[in-house]
Amino acid sequence: MIVTPHSADFAALLCASHRRLTGHDLVDPALPPSDAARWLYDAAPFCVLAHDTQADPCFIYANLAAQTCFEYDWDEFIGLPSRLSAEAPNRDERDRLLADVARQGYASGYRGLRIAKSGRRFWIEDVTVWNLVDAAGLRLGQAATYRRITPA
Template sequence: MTVSLSLDPQFFNLLADSHQRLVGTPLIDNGIAPADAARWLYEDAPFCVLAHNTDTDPRFIYANRAAQRCFEYDWNGITALRSRFSAEQPNREERAQLLESVRTRGFASGYRGVRISRSERRFWIEGGTVWNLIDSDGVYHGQAATFHHWHDV
């Protein structure tokens, strides 16, 4: 059984700290109390955050509720999904190139791309940021993405 990272404060710290270090901006508003931050990001954030692991064919390990609604999966469904399946076959090569660029450069911002939901609804994500999940010891744990804007194709 996979341990849920949805409310895990250590995983939240990995997301937030690596975003701050690599992107140079906070992942969430500084007005949120540290004790409430993981819960707020998972349950209440009005923007999407997803993360995948380091497998050769990465699997999502985190998706906040906004991302679950956007992609039309619950926690168990999205964390069983290989992240490449968030894009249709014709868009997977472009997505793979973005992720490789992020892997070597640390992050990318201003990303725009078409994604697909569980019901096969196609939607644009706009102004996305993708960054490496690297802990304070320099260990690579995967990649994460956030986007605030999306709309149906």
């Protein structure tokens, strides 16, 4: 799946999947799709990331808040194996979370240690992770959102 920062179709997938699985809106549903995509990427006061369904999933989306948090720009982030967002000792916990989400559709309340490009470590807190599922029921990946980070 090829995603651009302001892809209205991808933003719609993120939002519809989030709403269907969690019962909450990610973006104001009154916004037209192109405005919702721009707001989610450029102005959302929370991080949103998504990865694909490969055996070793790679990031396909990271809004500006997430890029700032992890210190990668769009071109560095997209295609990066998502497992690299956590250090090796912390990957088992992350893998268990993602497996639970694959089975249950979503999970919330997660807290995990992450690492930025510079090596800076930080906690992501009150994380919600959900499956990206299209209208036909095909799982296209997983996404995560969080508002709080704490230095490690």
